[in-house]
Amino acid sequence: MAGFQSLPGFRDFYPEDFSRRQHIFRNWRSAATSFGFQEYDAPVLEPLELYKTKSGDEIEAQLFSFTDKGGREVSLRPEMTPTVCRMVGEKAGALKRPIKWFSIAEFYRYERAQKGRLRAFHQFNADIFGEAGPEAEIELIALLIQCLAGFGLTKDDFYVRLSDRDLWFFYLEALGFTDAQARSVLTAIDRYEKAGDDAFKVYTEAHGAMPADRKDKVLGFLKIKSLPELETALAAYNSEKLAARLTDWRKVLAGVSAMGLADFIAVDLSVVRGLAYYTGFVFEAFDRKGDLRALAGGGRYNDLIKKLGYADLPAVGFAIGDVTTGLLIEQRGLAPAHGTAPQVYVVIGGEAERKAAFADIQALRAAGIRVEYPFKDLAFGKQFKAASESGAKLALIYGGDELAKGVVKLRDLADRAEREIPRDQVVTLVRDLLAGR
Numbered sequence: 001m002a003g004f005q006s007l008p009g010f011r012d013f014y015p016e017d018f019s020r021r022q023h024i025f026r027n028w029r030s031a032a033t034s035f036g037f038q039e040y041d042a043p044v045l046e047p048l049e050l051y052k053t054k055s056g057d058e059i060e061a062q063l064f065s066f067t068d069k070g071g072r073e074v075s076l077r078p079e080m081t082p083t084v085c086r087m088v089g090e091k092a093g094a095l096k097r098p099i100k101w102f103s104i105a106e107f108y109r110y111e112r113a114q115k116g117r118l119r120a121f122h123q124f125n126a127d128i129f130g131e132a133g134p135e136a137e138i139e140l141i142a143l144l145i146q147c148l149a150g151f152g153l154t155k156d157d158f159y160v161r162l163s164d165r166d167l168w169f170f171y172l173e174a175l176g177f178t179d180a181q182a183r184s185v186l187t188a189i190d191r192y193e194k195a196g197d198d199a200f201k202v203y204t205e206a207h208g209a210m211p212a213d214r215k216d217k218v219l220g221f222l223k224i225k226s227l228p229e230l231e232t233a234l235a236a237y238n239s240e241k242l243a244a245r246l247t248d249w250r251k252v253l254a255g256v257s258a259m260g261l262a263d264f265i266a267v268d269l270s271v272v273r274g275l276a277y278y279t280g281f282v283f284e285a286f287d288r289k290g291d292l293r294a295l296a297g298g299g300r301y302n303d304l305i306k307k308l309g310y311a312d313l314p315a316v317g318f319a320i321g322d323v324t325t326g327l328l329i330e331q332r333g334l335a336p337a338h339g340t341a342p343q344v345y346v347v348i349g350g351e352a353e354r355k356a357a358f359a360d361i362q363a364l365r366a367a368g369i370r371v372e373y374p375f376k377d378l379a380f381g382k383q384f385k386a387a388s389e390s391g392a393k394l395a396l397i398y399g400g401d402e403l404a405k406g407v408v409k410l411r412d413l414a415d416r417a418e419r420e421i422p423r424d425q426v427v428t429l430v431r432d433l434l435a436g437r
Contacts, residue, residue, distance in 0.1 A: 009111075009119025021122070023336045024322050024329075025104050027150040028124040032102040035143050037126055040101050042083045048073040053308055054082045054277065064108045064119075076108040080125040081301070081317065082308065088129050089310025097130035100139075118323055127317030129305075134248045136316045137281045137300065138255035144285055144296055144318055145264050148325070152334045158285055158295060161268035164249070165299070166280045168272060170241040171221060171234070175214055181207050185218060186272050192222065193270055225267050227253055252281065277301045285320070292328055296320035341391030343434055345413075346373040346398065347383040353398040360396070360408070360426050367427050369434065388413060394430060 006012050013021060032039070048065050065075035077083060080103055088099060103125050113119055126143055128136040141160055148158055165186065172182040184203040191199035203210055210218075224230050227249060234242050256265050273282040282299030298318025306312040329335050346361055348354050357373065364371045372390055374383055387395045397409035397418075407420040410429070421429050 007119075009113035011118065011120065019340060020326060020335055021322060024151075024325055025122075025124075028102075028104060028147055028320070031143060031146040031150050032124075032126060035100070035139065035146070037100045037102040037143070040084070040087070040103050041105065042077075042080070042087060042103070044077055044106070045074050046077055046083060046086075048075045050082045050086065050308070051075055051078065054085075054304065062109050062111055064110050077105075078107055078109045080105060080107070080123065080319070081127075081304070084125065084127055084317075085305045085308055085310070085315070088313065088315075089305045089308060092129075092305075092311050092313055095130075098136065099127075099129040101129075102126040115327075122322040123319045124322075125317060125319045127315060129313050129315045131316075132302070132314040134252045134281070135255070136314075137252050137283075138259075140298065140316055140318055141252070141256055141265070141283060142259050142261060144283070144298070144320065145261055147320055148285060148295065148328075151325075151329045153328070153332065155263040156288060157328070157332060158288055159264050159266050160283050160285050161266050161271045162252070162281065162283045163267075163269050163271035163273075164245060164281050165272055165278050167242070167245045167249075168221075168269070170239060170245060171237075172218075174237045174239050174242065175217055177214070183276070189218075189222065189270060190272050222269055224269055227267060230267065248281075273297060273299055277304050277307075279303055281316070283318070287324075287328060290328070290331055292324050292331075295324050295328060340370065342370045342372040343392055344369060344371045344394045344396060344430060345383075345387035345390050345392040346371060346396045347380065347387060348373060348377075349380075349397075349399040350377065353400065353403055356403055356423075357396075357398040360398075360423065363427050364430060367431060369427075369430060394433065396426065396430070 063075045188199040278299040279302045280300035285296040300316040302314045395411040
């Protein structure tokens with residue numbers, strides 16, 4: 001019998017893999033808490049209707065959905081946004097604004113597994129609710145950058161592409177497109193980077209041929225890569241909506257620049273995020289060097305909480321996944337050493353010494369120090385070899401002569417220097433040594 005294998009697109013996390021994953025989570029959590037975000041969690045199973053209301057009936061093909069034993073239509077969560085909107089919506093009146101929340105959770109999508117994309121994956125999600133102005137975008141873009149920079153990645157490794165769906169809608173309106181036509185244009189823009197001119201077939205099939213002058217202006221707008229270019233392009237249009245969006249653009253870029261993060265930001269109007277619920281600024285973190293492309297994405301979604309049946313509340317957020325993040329830091333040589341090495345290895349002479357050692361081992365562990373010792377009686381030579389291989393910094397040696405004197409021998413495993421320390425000071429002295437004091 002061959003035994004069992006995990007399901008396609010699902011992962012086992014052996015200790016070394018789990019250690020790597022925890023390293024990613026620690027960095028994300030550290031970044032979020034330093035920004036004053038509060039962590040939350042939520043059920044892994046939700047009503048199927050929650051996702052259909054947000055994304056339409058067609059989303060069901062991508063879900064692990066089923067009828068439960070109570071006859072309810074349910075789904076494993078494919079994302080966190082609908083859930084966090086439900087949670088905030090239910091208690092919106094009692095929550096202090098702005099609401100800054102984050103989570104690290106597992107998600108499930110029934111789609112073909114491929115590089116950087118699995119059926120079960122973890123994401124960091126950060127959202128701000130109750131702030132309608134671009135100050136929320138400044139905060140979240142800065143957090144996104146820190147979520148990647150915390151691993152040692154720099155502006156040479158990744159950047160954030162910033163765009164604006166509202167700006168596109170207002171610009172297309174100024175060109176004379178109807179709302180339905182504008183939505184088809186944005187669908188084409190979303191596909192243009194991969195499909196080129198073929199992307200506009202979606203427009204042609206729905207609305208007929210696009211006038212050549214309009215298409216030229218759309219493609220020209222698509223090529224804008226800086227705020228001055230944007231200001232120049234919009235100067236010809238007497239539109240209060242466009243003027244207001246430009247003001248917000250200036251504020252976002254100035255805020256990010258004042259934080260010293262300007263080198264991480266690129267104006268890129270080709271980013272429109274295919275999800276129709278976005279209502280303003282949208283942004284994606286991209287791999288500058290490799291083939292991982294989008295590392296994270298998000299934007300403003302002011303209408304979603306209301307669409308789910310709750311009070312009208314502005315919102316903006318982003319998500320970043322553990323699969324692509326793990327691949328990126330691995331490629332850049334920034335992944336941590338596997339496993340968690342002990343800090344102290346205890347070398348034990350015999351049964352009498354073992355009883356004394358156990359008391360100190362327990363005291364050291366209670367003080368938060370990682371300690372290993374041999375389960376069986378072994379020769380000193382084998383124990384010292386195990387101590388060196390363990391990765392520990394210090395060895396504590398419990399021999400008959402030392403116990404008779406009320407001391408323990410402490411060895412620095414890097415330079416092999418030894419000294420005797422009083423048994424009643426073991427915890428204090430080891431803690432101070434490990435702390436570099």
